[in-house]
Amino acid sequence: KEAVRGIALDENIAKIGVLKVPDKPGIAAKIFTALANEKINVDMIVQSIHSSGSLADMAFSVERPDLKQAVEVAKKVAKELKAENVVADDDVAKVSLVGIGMVSQPGTAAKMFETLSNEKINIQMIATSEIKISCVVKREAGKKAVQILHKAFGLDKVS
Amino acid sequence: KEAVRGIALDENIAKIGVLKVPDKPGIAAKIFTALANEKINVDMIVQSIHSSGSLADMAFSVERPDLKQAVEVAKKVAKELKAENVVADDDVAKVSLVGIGMVSQPGTAAKMFETLSNEKINIQMIATSEIKISCVVKREAGKKAVQILHKAFGLDKVS
Ligand SMILES: C[C@@H](O)[C@H](N)C(=O)O
Numbered sequence: 600k601e602a603v604r605g606i607a608l609d610e611n612i613a614k615i616g617v618l619k620v621p622d623k624p625g626i627a628a629k630i631f632t633a634l635a636n637e638k639i640n641v642d643m644i645v646q647s648i649h650s651s652g653s654l655a656d657m658a659f660s661v662e663r664p665d666l667k668q669a670v671e672v673a674k675k676v677a678k679e680l681k682a683e684n685v686v687a688d689d690d691v692a693k694v695s696l697v698g699i700g701m702v703s704q705p706g707t708a709a710k711m712f713e714t715l716s717n718e719k720i721n722i723q724m725i726a727t728s729e730i731k732i733s734c735v736v737k738r739e740a741g742k743k744a745v746q747i748l749h750k751a752f753g754l755d756k757v758s
Numbered sequence: 759k760e761a762v763r764g765i766a767l768d769e770n771i772a773k774i775g776v777l778k779v780p781d782k783p784g785i786a787a788k789i790f791t792a793l794a795n796e797k798i799n800v801d802m803i804v805q806s807i808h809s810s811g812s813l814a815d816m817a818f819s820v821e822r823p824d825l826k827q828a829v830e831v832a833k834k835v836a837k838e839l840k841a842e843n844v845v846a847d848d849d850v851a852k853v854s855l856v857g858i859g860m861v862s863q864p865g866t867a868a869k870m871f872e873t874l875s876n877e878k879i880n881i882q883m884i885a886t887s888e889i890k891i892s893c894v895v896k897r898e899a900g901k902k903a904v905q906i907l908h909k910a911f912g913l914d915k916v917s
């Protein structure tokens with residue numbers, strides 16, 4: 600009945616935030632063109648809704664070996680944009696629910712978040728699609744997260 | 759060479775933000791369990807990095823007919839969480855690049871953002887996966903966005 604097929608863990612990630620950028624056309628393009636020009640692979644990109652109507656916090660993940668260079672690029676662009684700050688952290692892992700049609704299953708994301716919270720695992724970033732719900736958590740929590748999610752979604756019953 | 763296969767447009771969406779929630783375990787679970795209990799389908803969920811270390815802005819999208827009920831649920835939970843605010847807007851559309859392996863193509867997201875900015879289309883929310891890059895834009899910009907993205911990614915050459 601559940602649409603979840605598996606749990607994926609990516610420990611080779613680092614998260615970067617470019618905070619309080621102007622929320623107007625061209626900003627996202629500037630940041631990610633600069634990263635692309637350095638051939639830096641970007642995995643997750645998230646932009647949520649900001650409490651200020653005119654600002655945005657852009658966050659993205661890169662592979663851990665690229666962190667230093669990605670931060671340099673981000674800081675350079677942030678300066679030009681007069682963004683408030685660039686933050687970075689490689690003490691993270693990305694844990695993802697992989698499935699199909701998860702959008703039409705309202706409880707799936709809730710259950711993933713609930714499972715993580717039961718072990719006091721804090722969720723730092725979230726991005727979803729119909730086939731994937733990804734959460735960034737503290738790196739040391741990654742394997743535990745996979746374990747408890749396998750159990751919660753009945754995936755540990757398959758050998 | 760490009761991994762992009764198509765452009766999708768969803769005009770049946772509304773965005774909701776629960777702003778400045780405490781960034782600690784259990785918060786995401788509370789919000790989305792409440793929505794799931796009302797059988798409200800949630801499509802995108804995004805959580806970016808917040809400039810305050812201890813807060814988060816949670817944003818999500820629902821189908822437009824569910825906006826009113828989703829806002830009621832969100833406000834109820836927001837009150838319990840002492841979140842700052844719930845914001846909502848149904849004057850939006852979601853435009854998505856659909857493809858494969860887009861993660862390993864650093865310039866793809868940048869090109870999408872650049873194309874939108876060339877027409878001064880502001881990007882309000884972003885969520886990505888290897889097979890999908892989704893941007894929330896103003897609803898009136900949705901069809902234009904699809905058009906210019908088709909052109910930019912050479913998809914208009916196929917009949
Ligand atoms: C913040 C950023 O996404 C901006 N709104 C843009 O369109 O580029």
Ligand SMILES: C[C@@H](O)[C@H](N)C(=O)O
Nearest residue numbers: 722783784785786814
């Ligand atoms: C903000 C929210 O994601 C919180 N960190 C949680 O784990 O539920």
